[in-house]
Amino acid sequence: MQVPMPQLTRRQVFAAFAAPLSAAGEKPNFVIISIDDLGYADVSPFGKISYTPNIERMAREGMRLECCYAQPVCTPSRAALMTGCYPRRVGLERGSWHGVLFPGDRHGLNPREITIARLLKKQGYATACIGKWHLGDQPEFLPTRHGFDSYLGIPYSNDMGRGVKNPQAQNPCPPLPLVRNDKVVREVTDQDVLTPEYTAEAVAFIRKNKGRPFFLYLPHNQVHGPLFAAKSMRGKRESLYQDAVADSDWSVGEVLRTLEQEGLGKKTLVIFTSDNGGTIRADNKPFRGNKGSVWEGGLRTPTIAWWPGRIPAGTVSRELTSHIDFLPTLAKLAGAAPPSGRKIDGHDLSPILFGGPGVKTPWEAFYFYQNRNLRAVRAGAWKYHVSGELYNLDSDIGESKDVAAANPDQVARMKSLIARALADLGEGDTPGPGCRPVGRAKGPLRFFLPHDPATGLAPHAPVKAVG
Numbered sequence: 244m245q246v247p248m249p250q251l252t253r254r255q256v257f258a259a260f261a262a263p264l265s266a267a268g269e270k271p272n273f274v275i276i277s278i279d280d281l282g283y284a285d286v287s288p289f290g291k292i293s294y295t296p297n298i299e300r301m302a303r304e305g306m307r308l309e310c311c312y313a314q315p316v317c318t319p320s321r322a323a324l325m326t327g328c329y330p331r332r333v334g335l336e337r338g339s340w341h342g343v344l345f346p347g348d349r350h351g352l353n354p355r356e357i358t359i360a361r362l363l364k365k366q367g368y369a370t371a372c373i374g375k376w377h378l379g380d381q382p383e384f385l386p387t388r389h390g391f392d393s394y395l396g397i398p399y400s401n402d403m404g405r406g407v408k409n410p411q412a413q414n415p416c417p418p419l420p421l422v423r424n425d426k427v428v429r430e431v432t433d434q435d436v437l438t439p440e441y442t443a444e445a446v447a448f449i450r451k452n453k454g455r456p457f458f459l460y461l462p463h464n465q466v467h468g469p470l471f472a473a474k475s476m477r478g479k480r481e482s483l484y485q486d487a488v489a490d491s492d493w494s495v496g497e498v499l500r501t502l503e504q505e506g507l508g509k510k511t512l513v514i515f516t517s518d519n520g521g522t523i524r525a526d527n528k529p530f531r532g533n534k535g536s537v538w539e540g541g542l543r544t545p546t547i548a549w550w551p552g553r554i555p556a557g558t559v560s561r562e563l564t565s566h567i568d569f570l571p572t573l574a575k576l577a578g579a580a581p582p583s584g585r586k587i588d589g590h591d592l593s594p595i596l597f598g599g600p601g602v603k604t605p606w607e608a609f610y611f612y613q614n615r616n617l618r619a620v621r622a623g624a625w626k627y628h629v630s631g632e633l634y635n636l637d638s639d640i641g642e643s644k645d646v647a648a649a650n651p652d653q654v655a656r657m658k659s660l661i662a663r664a665l666a667d668l669g670e671g672d673t674p675g676p677g678c679r680p681v682g683r684a685k686g687p688l689r690f691f692l693p694h695d696p697a698t699g700l701a702p703h704a705p706v707k708a709v710g
């Protein structure tokens with residue numbers, strides 16, 4: 244259901260979506276800004292937050308997607324966003340030894356997968372990834388091997404640095420590297436500077452490419468712990484977490500301001516989102532659960548789509564959408580066909596983004612894997628957990644009242660939907676016939692920085708710095 248704000252007349256709404264792509268038929272620019280572990284109600288207008296004016300402005304001028312699902316944790320979430328597929332389809336519903344990839348994992352996004360960046364690059368787009376990648380740190384998995392012209396960032400989470408144990412091998416992670424393309428810039432010792440540094444890189448990329456179509460993917464390392472914020476942002480709110488959220492909002496403002504200064508506002512789709520539900524630090528109201536779970540609080544993201552003149556201002560869609568839909572949507576808007584010869588799970592969201600009230604979700608059923616296991620399915624108002632619980636999200640958004648016993652027909656239907664997914668993607672150690680192979684690094688594992696001998700723990704062997 245879409246609910247235009249009252250100040251917008253129907254005529255204005257229709258004028259907005261009837262507008263041509265651009266006068267010259269130019270390809271639009273795309274910017275995706277993702278804040279790590281941001282909770283649903285951590286920003287305005289999803290929550291009553293006074294220190295996120297730029298995100299609030301995006302919503303005022305664009306569309307709030309109130310039911311945009313991510314995956315429960317970082318690596319699978321990014322795999323879904325980049326490929327338009329369920330993470331399990333591309334082998335990244337987890338890392339090889341943990342729920343996410345750690346430095347030195349042999350697994351990564353298979354170079355044969357077609358990312359949003361690779362697809363758009365073929366359409367003549369300039370492409371940049373700035374921030375947290377988390378789809379493999381071995382050379383063949385880096386952003387520059389997946390269609391990005393350039394990369395700057397920490398290739399995984401900001402807590403996987405010096406002395407942190409790799410959970411399987413009990414070895415320490417190497418020092419945290421800041422990587423440009425495939426070479427180390429420096430060890431990251433002061434994370435306060437990261438959000439401003441990423442933002443400056445993003446602003447420079449936009450300015451440099453203002454004369455051609457571009458795709459900027461800006462997945463910040465914050466507000467994943469450990470928390471940091473620019474020094475000028477610190478100490479101004481109730482907690483460092485709030486300062487980090489405000490820092491992220493500042494970054495959004497800089498991106499919007501740059502687009503407008505360069506005259507690109509009306510030809511750029513900006514999507515703001517989070518990569519999974521918030522942690523216990525966050526506010527996920529009104530949902531149950533946190534990051535890592537398949538309760539709504541682990542999956543829903545405060546997503547906003549902004550494109551002045553194209554997306555009707557101040558609108559809300561409560562229809563089911565997902566990060567998995569970004570690839571088909573951007574492909575469509577760029578005039579490209581989705582990747583062929585392979586199953587793509589996502590759908591083109593442009594009818595929802597540009598359409599009037601009443602445009603329905605393209606999803607008949609949406610599946611929630613947690614690590615290797617299929618845990619739940621959503622279809623219409625219903626969400627069924629394989630534990631046997633059934634919730635009606637139209638009347639019970641907090642998943643508090645199990646209505647399975649009163650709705651045996653719905654339970655039977657949901658079980659048949661679950662069976663359909665299992666026949667395609669499988670479960671546990673057994674991939675289904677629809678799964679494609681994960682990327683596996685060949686040769687010795689490589690690390691951007693050598694391990695810290697001071698920890699006294701044996702390093703991975705062999706260790707080789709690549710830059």
Ligand SMILES: [Ca+2]
Pocket residue numbers: 279280316317467518519
């Ligand atoms: Ca995350």
